[in-house]
Amino acid sequence: MPTITVDHILDRALMGYDLSAAEGVVLLKQTQPEAIAAIRATADKLRQAQAGDIVTYIINRNINFTNICEQHCSFCAFRRDDGDDGAYWLDWTQIIEKSQDAVKRGATEICMQGGLNPQAQINGKSLSYYLKLVETIKQEFPQIHLHAFSPQEVQFIARIDGLKYADVISALRDTGVNSMPGTAAEVLDDQVRRVLCPEKIDTVTWLEIVSTAHKLGLYTTSTMLSGHIETPEQQIGHLEKLRSLQQNTINQRYPASITEFILLPFVGQEAPKSLRRKVGRDQPVLTDALLLGAVARIFLGNYIPNHQPSWVKLGLTGATEALTWGCNDLGGTLMEEHITTMAGAVGGTCMEVETLQTAIASLKRPYQQRDTLYQKI
């Protein structure tokens, strides 16, 4: 594809037009340095117009309450069977201690997700267990924003208890969940999902649960697990589904929407052998993640203004570089990270506020602490 086509696509994007899927694929397939530089520059200009120069971060803590999981996603090094080496399930005291420590260290958010543990029930009800998790944190720390439970976890509860997704989400919201992570999206393509996560919810169900959350007033994030077996066409198909969902959310005037897009490059080092062998590398390819992040900004930015790289997966240097490829947020301090660290990620498990600030300042951009919904703090 001649560069003239790329220039034409980028010019139209700068004028505010939405990219078509075919145009998105053209951008992703570029290999010439000049074309890639032009894509980066366009993503950076759109970032400035859509989100401004300030780079945000959040003081938050991850709590992964258990890694015991009934599913077997082919990318996941975190899951264990009950009784396996390294299997864990936090008790209520540990949950309170971690929350207390988070609050003491200035966290405004707890980001909570876990494995799908069939034993996590109270009086035979999965929902009762999850509500107790929420209550345990919220009774002690009502001020903390609880960002919790992926669409897959919502479906797990609904399936076990025979409930509608809306009933599960309303109950979680009424008990103290304030927003939901848009994880379990992986790649929204059922052909890819058959290899990556055959036991997970399908594409339509992920979209349905996220849309239901918005209808019920819960903001969500959105993610993509990239850099494994997916094609450029499937990557763009994923972005197209997120964009349509957000457009519909806006058109229907739902009370909440997607706050941000987070690219999650696959870490293969300790991932189950079959996928790791198929992918053939241990760590993400930074240049691939940067280009895909830039195309995501161009493709989604009219509707999803905030884009975050993952310092856990790319390292802080890689994530800082992504701030010049369309990203405007450096994510959270996290305090602890297990999921990708167990997969062999090199980025670390915790960031000090000063470290994030120094990284942002190295680009001569201003920094600002935010809350989960991107309000300044």
Ligand SMILES: C[S@@+](CC[C@H](N)C(=O)[O-])C[C@H]1O[C@@H](n2cnc3c(N)ncnc32)[C@H](O)[C@@H]1O
């Ligand atoms: C581990 S799950 C936790 C919540 C719940 N068990 C679920 O699957 O929805 C959270 C997300 O971590 C990401 N993740 C897991 N393993 C990863 C890996 N090896 N590299 C990058 N991201 C990974 C996936 O995108 C996954 O949806």
Ligand SMILES: Nc1c(NC[C@H](O)[C@H](O)[C@H](O)CO)[nH]c(=O)[nH]c1=O
């Ligand atoms: N929690 C993890 C993130 N990012 C989450 C953000 O810090 C935050 O929860 C979000 O911006 C909502 O405000 N990224 C990872 O790679 N790994 C995590 O565990």
Ligand SMILES: N[C@@H](Cc1ccc(O)cc1)C(=O)O
């Ligand atoms: N970043 C996601 C949560 C997340 C957690 C763990 C991961 O490995 C990846 C993503 C969100 O805030 O919505």
Ligand code: SF4
């Ligand atoms: S990604 Fe989530 S559902 Fe899949 S195996 Fe890991 S913990 Fe379980």
